[in-house]
Amino acid sequence: MSEAEAPASLRAPAAARQQPVTAVADADRELAEQARAGDVGAFEALIRRYQGWVFTLALRMVGDRAEAEDMAQEIFFKAYQGLKGFKGSSRFSTWLYAIASHHCLNQLEARRRRPFQFGRSGIGQNGAHKDPPAAVEQLADQAPRADVLLEQADLARIVQAELCNLTEEHRIILVLRDIQGLSYQEIAEALGLELGTVRSRLHRARMEMKARLAPHM
């Protein structure tokens, strides 16, 4: 499928953004320039603009608010330290998404390598994830069982728990696309993947999520 024939979702940025893209991008670039010159206030403005996005990504990836907030702080700290590497050729948001995505993946990878802290081996029912992330374990330990949750109609918690049962690479692509509303192109840039890889990986992630949520639908 050529770029010209590609559907809008493959080319255009996420529709969720309200402001004109170019205006936002220009404002971001200007703030980034000021921050790079040492204006922390300008960077604070960027933080305010993107804190929801970054925090949401971290929260959906780890499933815990406090941990997600720490992770979001780390992401902005890294971004501030790496401002010299932002040349302005791409949008600030794309650059920040890449930093945030990689930081989340790295943190989850590091945490998975740490010794097991919880007694249970996971909440996955099909045994697909024998070594789930600690956050999933924590969430599972803290949360009631899925059927109880269903009775309480707390679907959001079930979805979050099942989301955490996905592999990190499936989880992040689902979050970036279906929660954050990024286009395939933006996801490819953020994760450093080919467009086709994004498409196929998103399909597999969605089908797995559907299979997991089907009993609760």
Next chain:
Amino acid sequence: MTCDEVRASFSDLYDGAASAADAAHLRRHLQACPACRMEWDTFQRAMQAVTDLGKAEPSPGFAARVRQRLEAPPLWRRALQWLFLPLYVKVPLQTAALILVAFAGLLLFEQAPKVGRELEPFKAVSPPVAREAPVPAPPPPIARPAEKPRPPRSRIEPSRPLPLPEARLEKEGEAGISVRRDEARKLETAPAPKAEEAPQESRAQAKERAVVPRRVLPPVPALSAPAAQAPALQSAPMPTRAKESQAPSIPLGSADELYSNAMTDLNRQSYDRAIDNLRAFIRQHPKDSRVPDARMRLGDAYIAQQRFREAIPEYEALASEYPDSSLIPSALLQQAQARLALGDQTGCPLLKELVSRHPQAPEAAVARQTLSSRCP
């Protein structure tokens, strides 16, 4: 289009990423296939549930907290601030601390000699005598070998009770030492030159030896001198330890005290006091493991004073009482040289014995050299 193909396109269809033609095919199949339609409905509801998780906001003040962290000075700067700021408080404090440390160091330095003296017995216990004495100036120069590494003190045979001189002389035969009693008597009765005949040079050498560094074996100076020029002490009768034990002032004290005092005296070249302390140590603590060492040092102290006649019995006693001591080669060499210094050729058999019994000892090399030059 099969059901599997349709279901594999759900993601594209959901995103609107399928081409118009593919989308039309898919929708036609879904209308016709109830199973695929049910799957599609489930898929849509699941994806909607994920999307409904929605966005979240961090706690209030998040941006300010991040900014605060960004503006926090780096660690090295915080460490510097912690060390030096505010200047008007910390600089005087640090100056006072520096002065206190310097003062404490000065006090410690002043106490150092005292501490050194207290530690002396412990130092002295380890290798007893360093056999690296400087070679006496007069020709022929005799290089004194470095002492062999000695076994730890625990390996030294425990000392035995101090025997009388007569018994000791008899034991020498058992030990294979070729100094017989009659030879010793001959030495005692041999005519001695007058004290005025002692060469001035040997007195000067004695002065030089008086500043022998600590733990250095005093050399026997008269080796190179002809027998006729031997010191006047030759005429004096060979003293016995029994006689010396009747010395008017015998210090009393524990073994450690006596030995420590003796070592300190030796280091200060106070040989008379060192001799008193060593004699007292040997007499009062005959079973102490340091007795062989004390005998060796006693002989060396006599040598340092050119009291060769008094030195010889000490080396003899060491050789007879402690035949397995690692000090034996040194004792033999010292005794032989003392005898030669007195013009007594019985030193030569001692040197031969040293060479034959301890051929690998460093002292043996000196003995060979002395034999070739002094024992034709």
